[in-house]
Amino acid sequence: MFIEVKNGVKEYGSGESLIRAMDGVEFGTEKGEITVILGPSGSGKSTLLNMLGGIDTLDSGSIRIGDTTISGLGKSGLSEYRRKQVGFVFQSYNLIPDLTVRENVEVVADISASPLPIDDLLDKLELTKHKYKFPKELSGGQQQRCAIARALVKNPEILLCDELTGALDSKSSRDVLRMLEKVNAEYQTTILIITHNEGISHMADRIIRIHDGRIIENSMNSNKLAVSDLSI
Amino acid sequence: MTLNKRYLRNVKSNISFYLSITLLTALGVCLHVAFDSSFGVQQESFQKLLSDSLPEDAEIMTMFPVDDIQDLENEYHVSMERQPYIDLDMQGTEAEVRVFAPGEKINLYQIQEGSDLKNEDDILLSGLFMERQGLSIGDTIELSGKTYHICGKVIKTDYLFCLKNISDTFSDGDRFGVGVVLNSAFSEYDSADQAVVYAVRYEDGADSVAFRKAVNEKFGILSYVDIGNNSRLQSPKDQFDELDYTVNIILPVSMIFMVLLIAVVLGRKIKNERKMIGVLHALGYKRYELALHYSVLGAIPGILGGILGILAAIPLIGPLSDMLIEDKMEVFYEVSHITPTACLVALILPTVCYTIAVFITALINMRGSAIDMIKGLSKNKKKRMGLRKAKMNFRTKYKLRAVFSHFPRTLLVILGIALGGTLVAFTFACVDSIDRYVDTSVKATGDYEYEYFLSSIKTGYPEKGSAVIAASFEVEDNPDLITLMGVDENKLIDVKNTSGEDLPLEEGKFYISEMSSYAYHVKEGDTITIRNNADLKEYEIHVDGILVNGSQSLLIASRKTVNSLLGMQEDAYTMVMSKEKIDYRDSELLREVSKTSLAEALDKTISQGMHDLLLPITIIAMVISVITTYLMVNILLTESSSVISMLKVLGYRNKEINRTVTYIYHALVPIGVALGVWFGLLMNKLNFETQAAKYNSYIENYVTPKSVIICAGITIISYIVSMFLLSSKVKKVEMVESLKNSQE
Ligand SMILES: Nc1ncnc2c1ncn2[C@@H]1O[C@H](COP(=O)(O)OP(=O)(O)OP(=O)(O)O)[C@@H](O)[C@H]1O
Numbered sequence: 010m011f012i013e014v015k016n017g018v019k020e021y022g023s024g025e026s027l028i029r030a031m032d033g034v035e036f037g038t039e040k041g042e043i044t045v046i047l048g049p050s051g052s053g054k055s056t057l058l059n060m061l062g063g064i065d066t067l068d069s070g071s072i073r074i075g076d077t078t079i080s081g082l083g084k085s086g087l088s089e090y091r092r093k094q095v096g097f098v099f100q101s102y103n104l105i106p107d108l109t110v111r112e113n114v115e116v117v118a119d120i121s122a123s124p125l126p127i128d129d130l131l132d133k134l135e136l137t138k139h140k141y142k143f144p145k146e147l148s149g150g151q152q153q154r155c156a157i158a159r160a161l162v163k164n165p166e167i168l169l170c171d172e173l174t175g176a177l178d179s180k181s182s183r184d185v186l187r188m189l190e191k192v193n194a195e196y197q198t199t200i201l202i203i204t205h206n207e208g209i210s211h212m213a214d215r216i217i218r219i220h221d222g223r224i225i226e227n228s229m230n231s232n233k234l235a236v237s238d239l240s241i
Numbered sequence: 242m243t244l245n246k247r248y249l250r251n252v253k254s255n256i257s258f259y260l261s262i263t264l265l266t267a268l269g270v271c272l273h274v275a276f277d278s279s280f281g282v283q284q285e286s287f288q289k290l291l292s293d294s295l296p297e298d299a300e301i302m303t304m305f306p307v308d309d310i311q312d313l314e315n316e317y318h319v320s321m322e323r324q325p326y327i328d329l330d331m332q333g334t335e336a337e338v339r340v341f342a343p344g345e346k347i348n349l350y351q352i353q354e355g356s357d358l359k360n361e362d363d364i365l366l367s368g369l370f371m372e373r374q375g376l377s378i379g380d381t382i383e384l385s386g387k388t389y390h391i392c393g394k395v396i397k398t399d400y401l402f403c404l405k406n407i408s409d410t411f412s413d414g415d416r417f418g419v420g421v422v423l424n425s426a427f428s429e430y431d432s433a434d435q436a437v438v439y440a441v442r443y444e445d446g447a448d449s450v451a452f453r454k455a456v457n458e459k460f461g462i463l464s465y466v467d468i469g470n471n472s473r474l475q476s477p478k479d480q481f482d483e484l485d486y487t488v489n490i491i492l493p494v495s496m497i498f499m500v501l502l503i504a505v506v507l508g509r510k511i512k513n514e515r516k517m518i519g520v521l522h523a524l525g526y527k528r529y530e531l532a533l534h535y536s537v538l539g540a541i542p543g544i545l546g547g548i549l550g551i552l553a554a555i556p557l558i559g560p561l562s563d564m565l566i567e568d569k570m571e572v573f574y575e576v577s578h579i580t581p582t583a584c585l586v587a588l589i590l591p592t593v594c595y596t597i598a599v600f601i602t603a604l605i606n607m608r609g610s611a612i613d614m615i616k617g618l619s620k621n622k623k624k625r626m627g628l629r630k631a632k633m634n635f636r637t638k639y640k641l642r643a644v645f646s647h648f649p650r651t652l653l654v655i656l657g658i659a660l661g662g663t664l665v666a667f668t669f670a671c672v673d674s675i676d677r678y679v680d681t682s683v684k685a686t687g688d689y690e691y692e693y694f695l696s697s698i699k700t701g702y703p704e705k706g707s708a709v710i711a712a713s714f715e716v717e718d719n720p721d722l723i724t725l726m727g728v729d730e731n732k733l734i735d736v737k738n739t740s741g742e743d744l745p746l747e748e749g750k751f752y753i754s755e756m757s758s759y760a761y762h763v764k765e766g767d768t769i770t771i772r773n774n775a776d777l778k779e780y781e782i783h784v785d786g787i788l789v790n791g792s793q794s795l796l797i798a799s800r801k802t803v804n805s806l807l808g809m810q811e812d813a814y815t816m817v818m819s820k821e822k823i824d825y826r827d828s829e830l831l832r833e834v835s836k837t838s839l840a841e842a843l844d845k846t847i848s849q850g851m852h853d854l855l856l857p858i859t860i861i862a863m864v865i866s867v868i869t870t871y872l873m874v875n876i877l878l879t880e881s882s883s884v885i886s887m888l889k890v891l892g893y894r895n896k897e898i899n900r901t902v903t904y905i906y907h908a909l910v911p912i913g914v915a916l917g918v919w920f921g922l923l924m925n926k927l928n929f930e931t932q933a934a935k936y937n938s939y940i941e942n943y944v945t946p947k948s949v950i951i952c953a954g955i956t957i958i959s960y961i962v963s964m965f966l967l968s969s970k971v972k973k974v975e976m977v978e979s980l981k982n983s984q985e
């Protein structure tokens with residue numbers, strides 16, 4: 010397994026308000042797979058993704074990505090890990106408002122060892138027309154594509170997407186997902202997608218369901234569909 | 242109410258911000274309260290001393306004893322009292338004590354410590370003298386053969402600044418003091434050994450000139466000293482005036498400025514709560530309800546800062562009183578206590594300002610629709626700085642946009658940087674200007690080093706030095722004195738006009754110094770009436786030129802011209818100027834003044850106080866500078882928290898984040914420095930302009946390059962320190978927290 014979580018436990022709060030956001034999570038995916046994570050609200054999806062991305066740390070258990078056990082890393086170790094290997098896309102695009110589309114992508118290109126050519130990437134994401142615009146001047150879908158470009162420019166090994174289509178209509182969602190499909194095919198990027206939309210799960214190689222902080226299903230998708238064939 | 246939890250959370254997560262605000266408020270309040278309390282009480286007691294003592298308006302010495310005081314008083318609406326004194330030697334020392342009998346109408350003595358005179362051998366002595374002689378109440382002292390018992394410390398307003406001669410520059414407690422004994426004890430001294438002066442107080446509407454003329458006709462005035470020219474009382478008065486200016490204008494204005502600045506910053510901080518306010522508003526909280534609740538965020542640092550400041554001021558009051566008063570003059574003062582008005586202002590002003598600032602900001606932020614607020618859209622769409630296609634690193638563009646597209650914030654930062662610099666520049670400029678003034682004013686007078694005032698009029702030419710005839714005059718109704726000087730052509734005194742050309746000392750030609758021309762509004766070609774201040778004889782003087790001399794009140798002409806004006810022998814002189822020391826016998830001299838000691842005296846009276854303040858003010862300025870800069874950039878970090886958190890998620894190291902987000906204002910530091918120096922100089926100029934009358938001259942605004950460099954250094958160091966303090970703020974920004982609610 011390329012990604013492996015063993016007995017991951019994460020608790021928030023204390024006393025009566027104690028919440029087990031991860032309750033002994035066992036999980037793994039292979040390199041280059043697209044994994045879709047499903048589950049009701051509050052079940053711990055984002056928590057798991059944040060752990061994988063090195064934004065948050067486990068109370069107990071371990072996480073291994075490739076050769077690195079990131080659950081053993083300190084703050085700066087995690088920062089280096091994020092810097093080198095992980096791309097993030099969130100529901101809220103979190104673009105830097107004072108920077109244009111292109112500059113937002115440069116932010117990441119600037120700190121990565123071998124960034125992809127920015128203009129090619131923007132072209133692939135159909136953003137060439139918009140690259141000198143500020144985030145406020147873009148639609149939600151365009152902003153999200155910019156966020157994807159930012160996540161991809163370092164050519165990360167893992168791309169983590171938390172409800173990236175949550176704020177988009179179905180046309181824009183489809184556009185965005187097409188990009189992920191393209192990237193996965195071209196760079197063999199391992200992609201994890203959190204969604205509430207069952208339709209999206211059909212583009213996955215692997216489908217995971219979470220409930221109350223536990224993984225209740227981890228199965229391969231036998232009839233994987235192209236994004237253009239999804240009903241979302 | 243559940244809203245209350247919000248404040249706690251808000252305060253907690255911004256603890257360093259609120260702490261800085263509280264501290265800065267406390268600092269401003271502390272300075273204001275400490276000075277106002279320590280000085281206010283002293284000033285009050287000084288005023289009380291003046292009104293209790295009935296100090297003289299003038300002091301007259303006459304040729305013949307004034308025997309119809311009663312008639313003069315009735316006719317001219319004055320109050321007049323004969324005040325004899327006798328100078329007695331203190332056994333076993335070189336010191337002298339000038340002993341008075343108690344006055345009844347004018348210059349009443351006050352007991353600073355101890356008890357009043359009861360017995361024949363009781364004496365009250367001035368405090369500084371007792372201190373220097375190591376005497377305390379209960380001791381005995383032998384004065385010219387008679388042993389007195391010291392029953393207390395006395396204060397006489399006519400000897401507040403205890404000078405033996407009015408023309409002296411230093412009060413010398415080692416050699417001179419004053420004492421008061423009972424009338425019965427005083428009358429035992431031979432009247433031939435006594436000196437007699439008449440103290441006068443003018444009532445409202447009194448015609449002082451008519452009175453003086455009458456006295457002169459009948460009794461012959463030898464000397465007349467207006468209280469304004471009598472540094473025994475005027476010098477302490479001036480000191481109080483100067484302190485009054487600092488304490489009652491500069492400090493309150495600084496505090497108000499600081500409070501307003503903080504209010505603006507607080508408002509700005511609350512603006513970041515827009516989204517939360519929007520949500521709460523959408524949930525049905527009323528506008529005023531919400532605004533009021535947020536006001537608490539302003540009220541807390543206001544009240545806390547006020548209380549802290551007052552508490553910190555309490556231990557400072559005592560030492561500060563000592564520093565402000567004790568070494569300057571012998572004023573009895575009540576032990577200072579905290580003044581309630583200062584406390585009230587300190588508690589109310591910041592609290593009210595901050596609360597209003599927050600209240601208004603909250604209200605303004607609720608003007609748009611709730612939806613917009615939740616989304617965090619502001620009503621007035623800001624234009625972002627372009628540079629879209631410019632070939633520049635994104636960091637540079639980010640910085641430029643952060644600086645220029647958020648101009649109010651940038652302005653605040655510049656002000657924050659400049660604030661400390663202003664204070665430092667003001668202080669340094671003040672010291673520099675005075676130093677230069679002392680330097681040049683003494684130099685401008687000429688090349689001589691010693692002035693010998695002779696005890697009798699001589700004629701001809703002295704063996705050494707240059708002869709001068711000098712006399713003091715009043716100018717029309719102005720009691721300030723101008724010196725009329727008749728000099729010989731010599732190299733010791735510069736007689737030059739303002740453009741540096743020599744003014745010929747021809748017969749009948751008079752030149753007035755620049756300073757007097759300014760003070761009396763006299764131009765070249767005008768005529769000025771001067772009046773002998775003893776016999777009131779008037780002379781008309783035609784002014785033939787302006788003499789370059791900004792520090793002395795002077796009319797200058799050839800010796801012959803002056804002597805013929807005054808009706809004296811052509812070659813008479815009363816003073817000798819010299820480059821070298823001349824040995825005169827004591828009896829030949831009234832006094833001797835060396836230029837160096839004059840410079841020292843000038844330095845002591847006007848610039849020493851400022852020199853002493855340099856270090857404390859610099860330290861205070863640095864603290865203010867560090868905290869304000871910290872606050873301003875803290876705002877920047879609050880407003881950039883989502884960017885910071887995002888950069889963290891993207892794997893930026895804290896150092897890199899600081900470089901991109903925090904350190905964007907480095908380029909503003911030079912502007913802040915320049916502005917600070919400029920403000921400081923402006924303040925200094927204003928200060929000297931308003932105080933020109935007090936210094937009796939216009940001190941030119943001046944600052945040395947060294948001082949500018951020091952100001953810049955201090956500002957830069959403060960900036961670096963606050964940057965250092967801020968650098969750890971980035972560490973504290975949570976990735977998860979701000980990702981959840983950040984969306985612009
Ligand atoms: N920082 C936090 N502090 C306290 N509790 C938290 C925190 N983050 C998550 N939780 C709790 O952990 C549980 C799991 O949250 P998580 O965000 O992972 O859910 P989710 O599956 O992503 O839900 P959604 O689909 O609504 O995004 C929730 O009950 C949530 O309240």
Ligand SMILES: [Mg+2]
Binds near residue numbers: 054055
């Ligand atoms: Mg979630």
